[in-house]
Amino acid sequence: MHTFSVRETVDHKPGRPKGTFKVDLHAKWCDCRKFQAFHMPCSHVIVACSSFNHDYQRYIHQVYRSDCVFNVYNTKFEVIQHPSYWILYEGEILCHDETTRRVQKGRPNSTRILTEMDEVERNPRKCGICRETEYSRKNCPLTRQN
Numbered sequence: 583m584h585t586f587s588v589r590e591t592v593d594h595k596p597g598r599p600k601g602t603f604k605v606d607l608h609a610k611w612c613d614c615r616k617f618q619a620f621h622m623p624c625s626h627v628i629v630a631c632s633s634f635n636h637d638y639q640r641y642i643h644q645v646y647r648s649d650c651v652f653n654v655y656n657t658k659f660e661v662i663q664h665p666s667y668w669i670l671y672e673g674e675i676l677c678h679d680e681t682t683r684r685v686q687k688g689r690p691n692s693t694r695i696l697t698e699m700d701e702v703e704r705n706p707r708k709c710g711i712c713r714e715t716e717y718s719r720k721n722c723p724l725t726r727q728n
Contacts, residue, residue: 584608586630605630610641622646 584607590600603613603626610617616624621643623631631638644650710719719725 586633588626588629607631607636607641617641 586605589602593600605612605626612624612626614624617627623638623641628638706715708715709722711722711724
């Protein structure tokens with residue numbers, strides 16, 4: 583027997599309703615589609631296997647098994663020669679663009695495209711004491727008199 587119907591009794595996610603899922607172990611297929619997408623047994627496959635004493639680990643794809651992962655590192659690594667033996671590179675030298683670097687601190691710069699609606703007429707600065715526009719508070723003639 584390879585086809586099972588698995589009914590969920592626990593609500594795992596509030597947005598996803600509980601349901602009944604068809605599991606076909608022979609075709610390596612489940613209604614939730616995680617079994618096909620990840621090539622790993624989903625919770626429905628594990629429940630179907632455990633109810634009939636099947637070993638769920640035989641449905642794990644070969645790529646995810648530990649012996650395959652260990653074989654990746656089972657090769658010899660070549661020793662890197664001293665830099666004085668390296669061949670000189672005569673190609674194009676590329677540099678990174680500083681403008682594409684993300685600024686870490688401070689207020690972010692606006693990326694909004696400004697239009698004529700955004701143009702503001704600015705009034706000239708006035709002195710804080712006598713309200714004249716030719717000078718600032720630091721150079722005010724009224725403060726020099728006192």
